[in-house]
Amino acid sequence: MDDVLNALRRVDSAPVRPLDTAALRERAARNARRGRLATAGGAALAVAAAAAAFAIVRQEPRPVVPATPLACPGERPPAGVGPADAMVSDGAIEVLVCERTFRTAARGPVTLRGGDPLARRIVTALRAVRREDQVSGLHGCMLDLIGDYGVALRYDDHVEVVTVNPDGCAGIDNGTWRTIYPKVSVAPLLDEALAPTAHGCRARPALAEPSWPASAPYVPGPVDTMVPDGTVAVHVCRYQGYLLAATATVTDSTATRIVDGLNAVGLSHGARDCSNTSETLYNVLAERADGSVTTVAVSHDGCRYVTNGTRLGSDAPDALLDLLAEAVTQG
Amino acid sequence: MDGAEGFDEFAATRWPGLVRAAWLLTADWQRAEDVAQVALTKAWRHWRRVCTADDPDRYVRRIVVNEFLRARRRWREEAPLTGDGVVPSGDDGVAERDALVRALRRLPPGQRLAVVLRHYLDLSEADAAAAMGCAEGTVKSQASRGLARLRDEYGVERTEA
Numbered sequence: 001m002d003d004v005l006n007a008l009r010r011v012d013s014a015p016v017r018p019l020d021t022a023a024l025r026e027r028a029a030r031n032a033r034r035g036r037l038a039t040a041g042g043a044a045l046a047v048a049a050a051a052a053a054f055a056i057v058r059q060e061p062r063p064v065v066p067a068t069p070l071a072c073p074g075e076r077p078p079a080g081v082g083p084a085d086a087m088v089s090d091g092a093i094e095v096l097v098c099e100r101t102f103r104t105a106a107r108g109p110v111t112l113r114g115g116d117p118l119a120r121r122i123v124t125a126l127r128a129v130r131r132e133d134q135v136s137g138l139h140g141c142m143l144d145l146i147g148d149y150g151v152a153l154r155y156d157d158h159v160e161v162v163t164v165n166p167d168g169c170a171g172i173d174n175g176t177w178r179t180i181y182p183k184v185s186v187a188p189l190l191d192e193a194l195a196p197t198a199h200g201c202r203a204r205p206a207l208a209e210p211s212w213p214a215s216a217p218y219v220p221g222p223v224d225t226m227v228p229d230g231t232v233a234v235h236v237c238r239y240q241g242y243l244l245a246a247t248a249t250v251t252d253s254t255a256t257r258i259v260d261g262l263n264a265v266g267l268s269h270g271a272r273d274c275s276n277t278s279e280t281l282y283n284v285l286a287e288r289a290d291g292s293v294t295t296v297a298v299s300h301d302g303c304r305y306v307t308n309g310t311r312l313g314s315d316a317p318d319a320l321l322d323l324l325a326e327a328v329t330q331g
Numbered sequence: 332m333d334g335a336e337g338f339d340e341f342a343a344t345r346w347p348g349l350v351r352a353a354w355l356l357t358a359d360w361q362r363a364e365d366v367a368q369v370a371l372t373k374a375w376r377h378w379r380r381v382c383t384a385d386d387p388d389r390y391v392r393r394i395v396v397n398e399f400l401r402a403r404r405r406w407r408e409e410a411p412l413t414g415d416g417v418v419p420s421g422d423d424g425v426a427e428r429d430a431l432v433r434a435l436r437r438l439p440p441g442q443r444l445a446v447v448l449r450h451y452l453d454l455s456e457a458d459a460a461a462a463m464g465c466a467e468g469t470v471k472s473q474a475s476r477g478l479a480r481l482r483d484e485y486g487v488e489r490t491e492a
Contacts, residue, residue, distance in 0.1 A: 002482065003482070003485065003486075003489075004431075004434075004478065004481050004482045004485050005450060005478075007427055007428075007430075007431045007485065008355070008431070008450055008451045010427065010428075011351050011354075011355060011428060011431070011451065012348070012351065014351055014354070014428055016346065016347040016350045016351065018343075018346075019342060019343060019346040019368070019371070021338065021339040021342040021343050021346075021371075022335075022339060024342065024368065024371060024372060024375065025335060025338065025339075025375050
């Protein structure tokens with residue numbers, strides 16, 4: 001048997017996250033009932049079942065690296081992490097970019113989700129850097145005196161940390177090896193990642209499981225800390241899948257109506273049953289006069305919920321979704 | 332095998348293989364999970380028919396292939412994948428699988444499908460033809476050309492890796 005057929009056979013050793021079969025059955029049945037209520041057609045049934053099925057595996061926590069936020073790399077990457085040529089351009093990877101100058105974070109950090117094209121370009125560019133020779137020493141680079149980028153990349157089971165030096169001493173360093181390049185193609189991408197964006201809309205917000213315990217008393221309003229008074233601007237970012245599709249900033253009566261609409265949403269203890277990648281999602285950032293910002297995620301398209309990161313409401317009203325759609329259209 | 336317990340056992344044991352097959356078809360791990368989950372959801376909806384079929388595995392593999400073909404039409408309308416697919420890690424075969432899926436990505440869709448159906452899922456030419464909606468001769472030629480090209484592409488990937 002040749003190499004290719006052997007490689008195909010060895011795909012059977014690829015690890016697969018376990019499936020919660022009972023959850024799959026329950027979700028399919030529940031959505032089938034919803035589908036029958038909502039429409040006599042079979043299409044909605046299939047859509048609802050599919051949308052529900054999407055979430056069952058995704059709810060599995062990442063196996064080794066828990067949902068700890070990625071931190072900006074320190075002064076140097078820790079020794080012992082894998083070389084960057086082991087990186088895979090992974091659709092689910094999370095990339096955190098920090099700029100450091102004189103050991104102080106100058107810009108960032110910015111977190112890019114895997115579906116963000118820029119995240120993929122960064123990983124692809126890093127991956128394209130080949131280790132030519134094991135280079136020891138600093139080769140005249142005064143690492144403490146120049147700016148550099150720190151990049152942390154989270155995979156399913158590990159985190160990679162890379163340092164990219166764009167100035168004076170161009171190079172990539174992952175702690176175990178160092179490559180000196182006159183020009184590093186990664187650096188412009190990292191600069192692009194750190195460039196100002198529409199008020200933090202670069203990355204689609206994570207859909208964390210609500211931390212609100214089921215035994216806690218009902219608390220009305222997912223944005224009960226967000227009062228219309230004093231709100232001066234509402235930034236609305238619409239994502240299609242992981243991709244940022246549209247942004248808008250509204251300050252007129254639409255902003256007030258959006259905040260009122262969010263406050264009117266009740267909370268439930270419903271578990272998340274949303275795909276991270278398939279549905280439309282709005283990220284709403286309400287900025288108050290004092291500069292503080294409250295971020296709320298609102299999703300629809302087969303998975304309707306409102307979350308403020310700690311609590312989750314199971315239904316996003318049509319009126320609220322219409323308002324958000326209107327806002328991004330205006331923008 | 333009838334009933335929920337039978338389905339649970341069936342789904343749990345077949346799930347890894349279905350995901351891996353879907354991964355070879357989609358070259359994207361998340362999409363593979365989606366395809367496999369939707370396929371099993373459909374299998375559960377028609378479980379009585381599936382579990383009494385002559386070959387339930389073949390039945391479900393057909394659902395996976397059909398779901399992949401259906402989803403592929405939808406993906407074309409969405410943002411395309413610009414990067415590489417997720418490569419599951421966890422053992423020493425990461426680089427090999429990465430190279431394989433990169434090589435598969437370079438195959439025309441018909442050839443890739445034929446190769447996976449014939450050489451990974453071990454479908455007969457007749458079953459593969461039924462799944463692809465084409466003649467057995469087409470499957471034979473697509474699989475043959477696909478495998479030849481895959482050997483070349485895989486060799487290049489392994490050399491560059």
